[in-house]
Amino acid sequence: MLVEVILFVLVAALLIYILLKENLPDNAPRGPMRIPFLGCFDFVLNLKDMRRLRDKYGDIFMMKLGNQFMVYICNYQLIKEAFSSPHVVDRPYFEMAFFVTDGVPAGVAMTSGEQWASIRKFLLRQMRNLGMGKSYMEDAIMQEAKKLGADLEKLVGKPAIIPKSVDISVLNIIWRLIANKAYDYNDEKVIELMDILKRMEEDPALFIKDFFPILKYLPKSLRNFLLNEGVVEKLKKRCIEFTKETIDEHRMNLDRDDPLDVIDHYLIEMDEQKKNPNGPQFKSDMDLTTTIIELFVAGSQTTSHTLRWFIYCIAAHPEVQKKLHIEIDAAVDSDVEISLDHKDSLPYLEATINETHRYCSLDLAGLPHQTSKDIQLRGHTIPKGAQVYACPGLCHEDPNHWKEPKKFQPERFIDENGKFKPQKDSFMPFSIGRRQCLGEALARMELYFFSAVLLQKFHFAPPEGCTIDLEPQPIPLSQYPKEQNLILSSRNAKPED
Numbered sequence: 410m411l412v413e414v415i416l417f418v419l420v421a422a423l424l425i426y427i428l429l430k431e432n433l434p435d436n437a438p439r440g441p442m443r444i445p446f447l448g449c450f451d452f453v454l455n456l457k458d459m460r461r462l463r464d465k466y467g468d469i470f471m472m473k474l475g476n477q478f479m480v481y482i483c484n485y486q487l488i489k490e491a492f493s494s495p496h497v498v499d500r501p502y503f504e505m506a507f508f509v510t511d512g513v514p515a516g517v518a519m520t521s522g523e524q525w526a527s528i529r530k531f532l533l534r535q536m537r538n539l540g541m542g543k544s545y546m547e548d549a550i551m552q553e554a555k556k557l558g559a560d561l562e563k564l565v566g567k568p569a570i571i572p573k574s575v576d577i578s579v580l581n582i583i584w585r586l587i588a589n590k591a592y593d594y595n596d597e598k599v600i601e602l603m604d605i606l607k608r609m610e611e612d613p614a615l616f617i618k619d620f621f622p623i624l625k626y627l628p629k630s631l632r633n634f635l636l637n638e639g640v641v642e643k644l645k646k647r648c649i650e651f652t653k654e655t656i657d658e659h660r661m662n663l664d665r666d667d668p669l670d671v672i673d674h675y676l677i678e679m680d681e682q683k684k685n686p687n688g689p690q691f692k693s694d695m696d697l698t699t700t701i702i703e704l705f706v707a708g709s710q711t712t713s714h715t716l717r718w719f720i721y722c723i724a725a726h727p728e729v730q731k732k733l734h735i736e737i738d739a740a741v742d743s744d745v746e747i748s749l750d751h752k753d754s755l756p757y758l759e760a761t762i763n764e765t766h767r768y769c770s771l772d773l774a775g776l777p778h779q780t781s782k783d784i785q786l787r788g789h790t791i792p793k794g795a796q797v798y799a800c801p802g803l804c805h806e807d808p809n810h811w812k813e814p815k816k817f818q819p820e821r822f823i824d825e826n827g828k829f830k831p832q833k834d835s836f837m838p839f840s841i842g843r844r845q846c847l848g849e850a851l852a853r854m855e856l857y858f859f860s861a862v863l864l865q866k867f868h869f870a871p872p873e874g875c876t877i878d879l880e881p882q883p884i885p886l887s888q889y890p891k892e893q894n895l896i897l898s899s900r901n902a903k904p905e906d
Contacts, residue, residue, distance in 0.1 A: 434783065434790040438471040438480055448473035448620070453481060454885045456773060456802045463803060469789050475620030477501070478795040481774070482786075483803040485810070485835040491786055491797060492778065492842030500525070501779040501796050503619045508641050509648050509699055516699030517847075518776060528696060531678065533847055535671045539586050547749055549585050550855055553578050554862040555746075560594060561867065561897060568872045568894035571720060576603060576713040582855055583708035583848065587701065588655055589670040602651055605644045606706055612637055613885045652698045672697070711771065712852045717890045718769040719762065719860055724869040724895055725877035726817050732757055733864050734900070743901065747861045749854075755861065756829035760822035762856050763831065766838035768817050769879075770802035773886045775840050801837045802888070810835035868898040 441451035441462070449472045453459055459481065462470050468484040482488045491497050499521035504512040506519040514520050517528040557578040564572070574594040580603075581591035592599045609615055614636050618624045624636065633639045659672045668674045679692045723730040740754035741747050752759070777796040784791050791797065806814040810832075811821065824830040839846035846852070871877050872894050881888035 433792060436788060436790050437792060438469045438789045439466045440471040440473075443473045446475075448475050448477075453479075453774070455881075455883070456770070456888070459483065459773065459800050459803055463800075469787060469791075471791075471795070476622070477620050478792065479777070480791050480795050480797050481800055482797065483800045485804045485807065485837065487787060488799040488804070488837070489841055491784070491791075492799065492840075492844070494784055496781045496784050497778045497797055498843050499779045499781050501777055501794075503616065505616045505619055505641075507699065508645055509702060510695045513695060515693070515695040516703050518703045521779075524696075528692070528700065529847060531675070531692075532671070532700070535674050536586055536847070536851065539670065546586075547854070547858075550582055550858045551746060551748070551862070553581050553591070554858045557859065558862050558866045561863070562899070565867075565897045565899050568896060570892045570894060571717050573600060573603070575716060576709045578859070579713040579716065579855060580705070580709035583704060583851065585670075586851075587671045587704055587708075588659070589673075598651065602647050602705070603709055605640065605647060607710070609640060609644055610706070610710070611882075611884045611887075612640070615641060648702050649698070652701045655701065656694070656697060672701070675700075707846075707848055712855050714771055714889050715765060715769070715852075715856060716859055718771070719765045719856070720863070720869055720895070721877050721879060721890050721893070722765055722768065722817055723761065723864075724871060725879055727870070729761060729817070729819060730864075730869065732819075733761060734868070737861060737864050741861075741865070743865065747858065747865065749857075751861075752857065756823060756827060757819060758861060758864070759829045759831075759857070760819040762853075762860060763822045763836070764817060764819040767805045767811070767836060769881070769888055769890070770805045771838070771888055773802045773888060774798040774800060776844070778844065799837070799840065801840070804835045804837060807835050866900060868900055870896045870898070872896050 441449040443449055451458075451462070451472070452474075453462065453472065462472075462481070463483040468487055469480065469482055471478060471480045473479065482491055500506075500519045502514065503519065507513055507515055509515075514524065517525060517532060520528070557574055560572070560574045560578075572594075577592055577594050577596070577599060580599070584590060584592070615638075617636055624632065627635070629638070656672065656676075659670075659676060663673055663676055665677055668677060675692065675697050679694075679697075682692050723733065736755055736757045737747075740751050775798065777798055780791055780793050780795050780797060782793050805811070808814060822830050822832060839849040839852070873896075875894070877895075878891050878893055880891065882891050
């Protein structure tokens, strides 16, 4: 009997060892202690966590949540080296990323391989051909900026938060390229979709199932309570309704000899693809639906948050705002519309936009990459299948590249001749490598026009007796500005400078 008990214990111990063994290389990056099946209890939620773990474990550290290994890289040169590798281009599979398609990989943001490369190449080509660098795109952005300025005039003289019209104005720019239409500031469908997407973006519980797959087997009522799956179902329904209406409308009015927007070109390419059933089949209704939603999110969130940060930063630093007003008044008459021709005369404006990107570091870790094989990085082996995150927030405060990084100083992007100096090293607001943001050029153009037009029209300040809070909202791995009151003053009615 004793022998059987000993054998049972040994076999049980061996099984537990096999189940818990992680099979990591000896020189894998260090990180917090990992608990079997659960992972680390020391999470990366914000910039303070990143600093603390970087200081403890170095510029490369590894964590685990559930069944997923996550490697954080905190040094610009190391990020550049890692993201230049062809083996750190893929995305990890997250079922939640494809909620619209019931887990089937689609779109451009979170797909990998030929599927991703094909759709990205198509989008870059269409965005370039349909508008980027063309005068009518400049006119469209200018008109939308003027429309936003007129909407903000309603807030002059009274404490008010920055309204949702900022989000819709920014969305309308990319939507002209994608669907050849723009939305009214009071469009209830768009506002509702924005609100649901925002809630989803800010709720980490929605992604827990991807780290702990066993949670899928909980009763649906319990999943709704713990994981907010009801929000996902509501969002899926709204997304499908929204995109189907848009796609059906384009199919009905499609002129193959004169395609007007990205959706038109996509539908034409889908039909061409069907003529060659033995070739790659990367374009489908599912891909188009997901791509539309991804561009909706990118077009209505990232740039609008950056514009909000810009406004809050200049309101908190009146000396910067005064320099901007002086520069714009000297370069452009008050009754003249700003254009790209004025750009060389507005170096401080461009410097302030860059400094906003650096100072606020909107996205602390970006979308994850995934290793397709073991890779070597500064003496560490990052194992195959690990998620790899860059940490631009730490790069943007690296004292080896930035003097007094805690200060908001647009002058760091001005050279000795007073010209705009777009510093590259340790500056990565749009990521780097093959996965660099495909909308960077459009976002930069939008920020230039929107900020210039608003500065021409307004002076921004906190309400009397208040200060601007430049601490971000407590949203995991993001730094979105807090909603807070501002006082807008009309510069036409009462010049400030």
